[in-house]
Amino acid sequence: xxxxxxRRRRRKFLAALTVLLAAxxxxxxxxxxxxxxxxxxxxxxxxxxxxxxGALPVVPDPVEPAFVPPKPKALAGVRHxxxxxxVRRAVTARAEPDLASRAVAVLAARTPEGTRNIVPVLxxxxxxxxxxxxxxxxxxxxxxxxxxxxxxxxxxYGAVRTRLVVDLQRLTATLYRSxxxxxxxxxxxxxxxxxxxxxxxxxxxxxTKYANPFYGPIAFGTSARSDVLTDWPAGGFVGIHGTNRPDxxxxxxxxxxxxxxxxxxxxxxxxxxxxTPVTIR
Amino acid sequence: MRELTFAEVDRDGALLEAxxxxxxxxxxxxxxxxxxxxxxxxAALAAPEVAQGSxxxxxxxxxxxxxxxxxxxxxxxxxxxxxxxxxxxRMPREQRRWARTLxxxxxxxxxxxxxxxxxxxxxxxxxxxxxxxxxxxxFTRTAVALEDLTVALLGGQAPxxxxxxxxxxxxxxxxxxxxxAAWARRIVGFRPVGAPLDEPKSLAAVDRVVRSTRFLVxxxxxxxxxxPRFTG
Numbered sequence: 282x283x284x285x286x287x288r289r290r291r292r293k294f295l296a297a298l299t300v301l302l303a304a305x306x307x308x309x310x311x312x313x314x315x316x317x318x319x320x321x322x323x324x325x326x327x328x329x330x331x332x333x334x335g336a337l338p339v340v341p342d343p344v345e346p347a348f349v350p351p352k353p354k355a356l357a358g359v360r361h362x363x364x365x366x367x368v369r370r371a372v373t374a375r376a377e378p379d380l381a382s383r384a385v386a387v388l389a390a391r392t393p394e395g396t397r398n399i400v401p402v403l404x405x406x407x408x409x410x411x412x413x414x415x416x417x418x419x420x421x422x423x424x425x426x427x428x429x430x431x432x433x434x435x436x437x438y439g440a441v442r443t444r445l446v447v448d449l450q451r452l453t454a455t456l457y458r459s460x461x462x463x464x465x466x467x468x469x470x471x472x473x474x475x476x477x478x479x480x481x482x483x484x485x486x487x488x489t490k491y492a493n494p495f496y497g498p499i500a501f502g503t504s505a506r507s508d509v510l511t512d513w514p515a516g517g518f519v520g521i522h523g524t525n526r527p528d529x530x531x532x533x534x535x536x537x538x539x540x541x542x543x544x545x546x547x548x549x550x551x552x553x554x555x556x557t558p559v560t561i562r
Numbered sequence: 563m564r565e566l567t568f569a570e571v572d573r574d575g576a577l578l579e580a581x582x583x584x585x586x587x588x589x590x591x592x593x594x595x596x597x598x599x600x601x602x603x604x605a606a607l608a609a610p611e612v613a614q615g616s617x618x619x620x621x622x623x624x625x626x627x628x629x630x631x632x633x634x635x636x637x638x639x640x641x642x643x644x645x646x647x648x649x650x651x652r653m654p655r656e657q658r659r660w661a662r663t664l665x666x667x668x669x670x671x672x673x674x675x676x677x678x679x680x681x682x683x684x685x686x687x688x689x690x691x692x693x694x695x696x697x698x699x700x701f702t703r704t705a706v707a708l709e710d711l712t713v714a715l716l717g718g719q720a721p722x723x724x725x726x727x728x729x730x731x732x733x734x735x736x737x738x739x740x741x742x743a744a745w746a747r748r749i750v751g752f753r754p755v756g757a758p759l760d761e762p763k764s765l766a767a768v769d770r771v772v773r774s775t776r777f778l779v780x781x782x783x784x785x786x787x788x789x790p791r792f793t794g
Binding site: 343344345346347348349350351352353354355356359362367393394395396397399405413432433436437438439440471475485486487488489490491492493495496500502507510513514515517518519520522535536537538555556 | 642643645646647662663665666667669670671673674675677678688689690691693696697725726727728729730731734779782783784785786787788789790791792793794
């Protein structure tokens with residue numbers, strides 16, 4: 282009976298020793314870990330946050346942008362926008378968008394004043410062969426002639442929101458921007474024997490710093506041409522310009538040109554760009 | 563077809579002035595390089611870094627902004643012309659929404675950069691989009707190229723901005739332009755993302771692309787000093 286009890290005692294001793302060694306092992310392991318954690322320092326602790334605690338890394342805030350674009354706006358209505366295009370090369374304007382169509386006029390690349398010729402674009406159409414054609418107003422007689430030219434004969438589009446209306450009855454010129462009047466002035470127009478032509482035209486150039494005081498400080502060239510002074514130098518184009526005889530305005534005093542007082546033509550020049558459509562009625 | 567030189571494309575000098583400013587050289591020097599057609603010479607003018615807050619840093623930032631403005635003008639004009647000519651209106655609904663959104667964004671970018679630059683802002687150049695704004699297919703494909711080019715341009719220039727707040731704004735523009743590019747690519751059926759890394763383009767590389775478009779042209783000379791010969 283003594284042998285089994287000895288065995289039991291030995292087993293109890295071994296079990297107790299095992300438990301003790303395990304406890305010491307854990308304590309040693311914990312002892313190794315704790316110094317390691319504390320040696321990591323604050324930077325390591327900050328860089329390696331405890332996800333269970335939900336802490337965020339300490340980094341700088343985003344840099345404030347120097348500017349923020351305004352709210353994007355849809356394109357405003359294009360009702361009052363008129364387009365024009367420079368003539369890239371001399372080209373024959375035709376009655377229809379077709380090379381075989383009747384020739385209406387030859388469109389030069391330059392004006393008689395040496396500036397780039399421009400034409401208002403009134404419409405577009407693709408020919409059966411796929412080529413694009415533009416319907417344009419032409420600076421030729423008879424006035425108000427339009428024709429079609431191949432797209433590649435013209436350059437990029439320019440756009441204006443202004444329109445000038447000259448009233449031959451009231452002897453006034455009114456400039457509109459986006460449909461609203463922004464300038465009105467008295468004008469001198471053609472005498473009965475040299476009438477200012479009526480119709481739809483456009484401003485095609487602007488001359489300044491010339492020597493002739495008769496035209497005032499600024500002269501705009503238009504596409505309108507005198508129906509009667511056809512042998513006038515450079516083709517009898519109608520201009521809109523200043524004057525050295527403001528005492529004659531308003532009145533029917535010119536060879537067909539539209540004259541404004543110099544202060545009015547200067548105001549007009551600040552507001553009206555080349556390419557602006559002109560209605561003379 | 564004969565290849566145009568940079569000088570012929572950019573007769574107004576708006577883009578050239580901007581490039582010259584960013585490259586830290588004079589317009590004449592740059593024009594000489596461009597006239598020689600030497601992309602390597604343009605690349606050699608790569609600008610050194612400048613310190614934030616220094617007078618040169620502020621000057622450089624203005625030049626980079628103007629460079630960005632010239633491109634925003636080109637993009638805004640591109641979308642605006644296509645919309646006002648009715649090209650966008652003829653496209654399917656999803657494409658219309660895309661093109662109108664991007665057009666509105668580009669116009670907003672032009673407004674804010676002009677406002678920041680004030681009197682120093684470059685004038686709007688004259689563009690000839692060579693008919694691509696008049697054909698929906700050409701328009702959308704060109705839009706992809708322009709958006710990708712803008713991403714490459716901003717990626718190259720944004721890190722050069724000295725002022726950190728301005729740099730932050732540039733990076734904000736860059737991320738928006740990158741989204742534009744991805745959307746444009748999706749619209750035409752390209753993969754929205756090409757490579758795993760967007761490679762910034764050098765000024766010389768951007769110059770080559772701009773030259774190839776021939777979109778930037780001389781403003782038509784419609785003013786003169788000859789004695790008028792109107793009927794009087």
